[in-house]
Amino acid sequence: MFEVLTARHIQQMTGGILFQGLGTTKAKGVSIDSRTLKKGNVFIAIVGERLDGHDFITEAVGKGASVLVVSRKVVCPKTAAVIGVQDTTRALGQIAAFHRRCFDAPVIAVTGSAGKTTTKDMIASVLGARFRVLKNVKTENNQYGVPLTILRLNSSHDVLVLELGTNRPGDIERLTQIAGPTIALLTNIGESHLEGLKNKAGVFREKFRLVQGTDPKGYVIFNKDDPWLQKIFKKRIPQRMITYAVREQADYRATRVQLQENRRISFCVGRKDFALPTASAHYVHNALAAIACGRLLGISYKDMIGALRNFSCEHHRQEIRKVRGVLIVDDTYNSNPVSFAGALGTLNSLKASGRKILITADMLELGRESKRLHEAQGRMIARSCVDVAVAVGTHSRYTAQTLRRVNPHIPAFYYPTLDAFHKRLDTLCQRGDIILVKGSRAMRMEGTVGLIEEQLRRRPRGRT
Known part of the structure; x- marks a missing residue:
């Protein structure tokens, strides 16, 4: 991080206009989050999909922000220098690019x-x-x-x-x-x-x-x-x-x-x-x-x-845990056709004394190709070592339909929502089974993993 910045430095990096305060105003560090901002930071008012940093200007100045980078007119105490730019997200990148070249x-x-x-x-x-x-x-x-x-x-x-x-x-x-x-x-x-x-x-x-x-x-x-x-x-x-x-x-x-x-x-x-x-x-x-x-x-x-x-993966990336004799593969961070193929390959290679159970939820952000790619997912499962498949979500109905048509020997269950599936979760697995849980980030399948583990731990020891 820059040891010391001035408002003039930031103005030059971003091509902005100094609307308030002195160019010699000093700052140290850059923040886009008023909750974690430290005294003396530059506060960049990012306009996001859900929040607008301009709505938190008062809070940022109250916490001691010495320089503000904004893309619209704001009213704030004279203690902070204010620099106007066309795009605050671009300004953040420009400041970072200058810093990297140091x-x-x-x-x-x-x-x-x-x-x-x-x-x-x-x-x-x-x-x-x-x-x-x-x-x-x-x-x-x-x-x-x-x-x-x-x-x-x-x-x-x-x-x-x-x-x-x-x-x-x-x-x-x-x-x-x-x-x-x-x-x-x-x-x-x-x-x-x-x-x-x-x-x-x-x-x-x-x-x-x-x-x-x-x-x-x-x-x-x-x-x-x-x-x-x-x-x-x-x-x-x-x-x-x-x-x-x-x-x-x-x-x-x-x-x-x-x-x-x-x-x-x-x-x-x-x-x-x-x-x-x-x-x-x-x-x-x-x-x-x-x-x-x-x-x-x-x-x-x-x-x-x-x-x-000794490498340790981030959470929800093919984490394997054993709970009451059931091996759970938590790969719930995200899902697309490439990562799904890798996860299914892992399930195929694992040795199980019981069944291999797949729980897959929607792969999102696939646009007009979504139906085709979920059908391809169904064909991929049909050729696998999966014993039971569960598909959850709007798009995953194509996965279940294709799997049933291509390989009717693999039981394929479809649920339009997680709530509907969770009501049937307690009867899903038994000792010796391996369960792979996979889905896009927005599907929040880590909650399903948590429920499976909770229900397994509640079972009396010795129950299969």
């Missing part, structure tokens, strides 16, 4: 349709063996979270690792301009956020903006198993390319991938043995991305092996 630390930017957060966290874990690493908190990967992360960068940090997200054209280009990455990393291309990006070609175009905005003297690291990302070879990019894969030959390739005791995945890279504390084989791609970054920045294989062996 440091020479490598910046690794990660994007893709699935696996971004886990890949970002694995990279940070691997690099943390040698460096002080700053990364996004959880999934702060948008036009607010990325700038705020960058504004936490200071001279004590050696590396910045950023996850960049998008749901409409132009997001990645703007975030890349702010972040100024020296290393671009692309995980995969799939059918996600199609309301804004339309189709896979649109997703690829948007994600490739990261490459186009990365330092020409830098590096582009990508998953060679992904057919869309293989198109990068045909692009005339100035950066050096580094690849990773499980199936294809690549700079970093995993072999002998094995699930051990339903708890961990082992694999080899060259002659080095790695292990991940997860049952999810598709996490190997995330680990390979981290290994590629680690080697690029000089991390030893010994340190990387230790970091990945």
Whole structure:
């Protein structure tokens, strides 16, 4: 974070107009949330979908904000300098971009349709063996979270690792301009956020903006198993390319991938043995991305092996817990066709003495492709090792209908709402079963996981 800012500095960074106060007014730190604002901060009045920061100007000044950045006329005490801009969200990015250029630390930017957060966290874990690493908190990967992360960068940090997200054209280009990455990393291309990006070609175009905005003297690291990302070879990019894969030959390739005791995945890279504390084989791609970054920045294989062996995923990302003899796979953070395929692959690979039960809720933000992709989801389940399937939500009716038609031997239950499903939850599982719970963030399927665990714990011991 800037040690000291003045209103004049902020005016110059944003191209704004100083409406009130002196250009010499000093500030330290930037805030967009009046609840957490500290005395002396710059307060940027973000206009969001639900809240407007201009409605909290009085509270911000009362807490000691010394400079306000606004996009409409406000009335406030003369103690604060006021800078007017056309777009306060853009102003936040402009301030962050200026701040980022004050440091020479490598910046690794990660994007893709699935696996971004886990890949970002694995990279940070691997690099943390040698460096002080700053990364996004959880999934702060948008036009607010990325700038705020960058504004936490200071001279004590050696590396910045950023996850960049998008749901409409132009997001990645703007975030890349702010972040100024020296290393671009692309995980995969799939059918996600199609309301804004339309189709896979649109997703690829948007994600490739990261490459186009990365330092020409830098590096582009990508998953060679992904057919869309293989198109990068045909692009005339100035950066050096580094690849990773499980199936294809690549700079970093995993072999002998094995699930051990339903708890961990082992694999080899060259002659080095790695292990991940997860049952999810598709996490190997995330680990390979981290290994590629680690080697690029000089991390030893010994340190990387230790970091990945002790890696801990964020909550609700294929977390596996055993409650009263039932294995629960909580993958409720989000869902799209790519991440669903990975989760289903995990369920297929797990060994069960009882049944394999799938609970899947709507995949959202798929636009006009929603019906087709939920039908494809049904066909995918029909070919799987699932014994019982439950589909929840408006769009998931297509999943259940397709599954019943393609494979009537798999019982498929459909509920239009979570409330309707939760009334039948107590009869769902028994000892020895494995339950995978998956759904988009807005479906809030973590509540279903909580109810399953609560009901299992209430059962008398010994009940099946």
